Amino acid sequence: MHVGYLFRRVLLHRQRPSISPRRLLTTYIPTSERPEDVHATVKIATSIHLANLVPGSVLFAAYATIYYGMHLEISHTISIASTLSYWSYSLTIVGVLAAAFASTHEVVASIAALLGTAVIYPPVLWCSWLDEGWFNPRASNSVFGVGAVDFGGSGVLHVVAGTMVLVLSLALPSSTTSSTTPVKPLPHYSSYASASTMTLWLGTCSLLVNRMVLVVPANYHVSTTIACLVNPTLAFAGGGLVGYSIDFFVQNNHHALKSRSSPDAVHTCCAAALVAIGSLGPLAEPYVACLVGASAAVIVLVVSRLPWLQTLDIPLQQTIAIHLIGGMWGVFMGGVGGAPRNQDDIYGHGRHIHSFGLLYEHRGSGGAGVLQWATNLLYLGCVMLWTASVTLVLVCGLRRYGLESDSPHVAFDTDMYAGEDGYVALLDDDDHTSVAVRSPGHRRRSSDILRRVSSPISPMPPGSVSPSLEELQGRRRNSPFQWV
Template sequence: MASTVCSAANLSTFLGGSATNATAAAEYICNNFNAVSNKFVDTSFAVDTTYLLFSSYLVFSMQLGFAMLCAGSVRAKNTMNIMLTNVLDAAAGGLFYYLFGFAFSFGSPSNGFIGRHDFGLKNFPSESFDYSYFLYQWCFAIAAAGITSGSIAERTQFVAYLIYSSVLTGFVYPVVSHWFWSADGWASPAAQTLLFGSGVVDFAGSGVVHMVGGIAGLWGALVVGPRIGKFDHSGKSVTMRGHSGTLVVLGTFLLWCGWYGFNPGSFVNILKNYGKSGSYYGQWSAIGRTAVTTTLAGCTAALTTLFGKRLLVGHWNLTDVCNGLLGGFAAITGGCSVVDPWAAVICGFFAAWVLIGFNKLADRFQYDDPLEAAQLHAGCGAWGIIFTALFAKKEYVNEVYPGVPGRSYGVLMGGGGRLLAAHLVQIMVIVLWVSVTMGTLFWMLRKLGLLRISLEDEMAGMDLTSHGGYAYDDNDYDKTLEMGKKVENPSPGTLPV
């Protein structure tokens, strides 16, 4: 932000008296004026940085939300394992995003595919980036890794978590974020791109974060295979409930709170007016609107899931409602800043049915994802990308992404089909990129014998076999072990859960 500069030479011509006195008075006035002006500039930077840091802390709290949600959604004998993987997503992600990830994402100048500068935060801080921006983007990277960990829970070797988390946060996710969020990215709306002259409007990452994490989890779950006992001899899905609805609800509310840093925080700064200074309307209003659209999409999805599942299965299901709520949040994340609140209600309604539909497909094709992470984040994230291309409002798009005349906006808002075409391309390239990279990685881990745990370890529970003991003192563990010992030549579908 540039300060307003007072020129003593210009001011002196308006002051009476001798030339010497006029010059001295002008210098005195301008020195004080410039000092005050610079203080306002300093304050603006401090306010914006504080806003970004606070948003970072909210987003980071989502790691605790993921940990609690995952812990409650798995069986008790795997509680310590899944919580430790969430800790390591943050720890390994922090190191690898620092060394490589941020540079691949935002290192500029670069080509349209990948960043090439600022490895290990070299040349920080600068006019382009301060440390707070790195912290915020790191929180996003580890969120993508946290999504994936739930898909392969309860049957994956611990070393596999370390490897995939490092690769995802250090390379796979950063490349995607460079494409759509860096000013140099080939599909970024920050510049006049080649992608239909529009670029992609994925404000907080329905595609960049949620689809990347969800598609990675999809391939992980496909390659590692379903949990023992998840499908019976006829191929019918067997319910394997998580051990704590309390932890599921706690994790859901923590994620809900963190989403107020995830979506509104993606504005990065708050002290920015739209139009002339002194108006009540500015970026602070857009931030408030973004928080409202986020809230409405999640609430609508939760209620739609509640009544939808009641009609389908005949009872009110706590976990389904929590996942529906999160599906609404994942869907609205891409367009939260450029749609009206009424459109967010539509987003949440359809997000719930997208999640229900993908869960039906998962059962039909014997796909096992304990957290419904691929269905929720990849499925609802893809819907969110399409939704944004349908409902993005011209006024909001030009405010959030200024500087490009004739920028495309939502099809149903009169903006033509260029934005929709760009968003369909986004979905396809994310699926292709993550499938090639993470699908290959999981396949290699399986071939090397580093992916799935042994049958005995899975029956006993990973807490006992990998982490030295159970999270809880519960006699049910002993019963599970005794039942496992009595089964001779077990096969999938016959083992006790």
């Protein structure tokens, strides 16, 4: 997943060379009463700085050293493999948090990444996957004797990251998280979205196979490996089918929504399906995997249309809808769709209790399916409660030191036309209408310009037509003073 992410960022920068200072966001000016004449592009900076990765990684390495130093009976090979595997999960959490807040609050992204990696994630990892964990199905002291089903980390990874983003979005001022900018897809966005979606599928399969090597007995490796490849593919197909259906419905029945990017629905549905199937992984039967993917896609699409969520910045919307809601649905279905034979093969050795999902309760098990489902719900509640509690402490610290008031890194290009009585280079020569990032010294002039731009405009004479974006750009090239 990380290699695919970096590859995508390299392609993006090669397609559109970066400038110094780099460009982050876009300014939108309502120059017309016809929305179709106004084009704006939101460019989100999703770069992950070393400041987000190194401190948490160092602390996580210290935790791993202490833990495996106390458990010398574990071989060095397993210790190293487990540490690298769990560390990659922590980096994924960092990536999710950095991408969610990169366009609105980089300070919050850095601090939240450190807190998530060094404070929130290790206890969740311990209780879910390590040998003494309360919710580990392979542990002798597991909750209710069955533990919680979270094979691929829907709760360990996605619910943790999504809950942090949700709490921060609710607690921070709206000025740092809200966005009313209309969105137009980037050039070649379809190719980027497709590459990102396929990379996510490949990363999910690799993640499940990695977990299989660590926890599944060797005599079940072949069958479990096949299931780790087949189930994500079927969930991916189920989510993609829902996305294509939604896209087809929108494109053919709601002409007013044609400006919405068609790859968005497909990408969102596929991502939600892969996040949800991560909890079950090879434990589900093929048809259950497909149903989990399709149902996750429908739920995430419904949630993403909530009015409150629409007021947030686009990366925050996607993180909450896909990671939090998709992860919650995955953990929920982990207690529903686990097949008896698969759970016995992976978790049943050395245990006297046979566990499986609620879907198979009709086989007369005496409540084992209900017990597994209840355990997963308890596990989900504990993870969300722990994550939300620690994140609220972070919010109190941010407010105590005034870090929550940092505004988005957006300013106007006031240097080129600084002496033109308020004219600002709001329109580029290209169609992207981007504005360059400037130093804090420009904030006073930018605020004055914003006040002028947002002031009431006298009504246009009857019968007149406001100029289109192309006309305004043509006037700028000819004489910047004419239309100002």
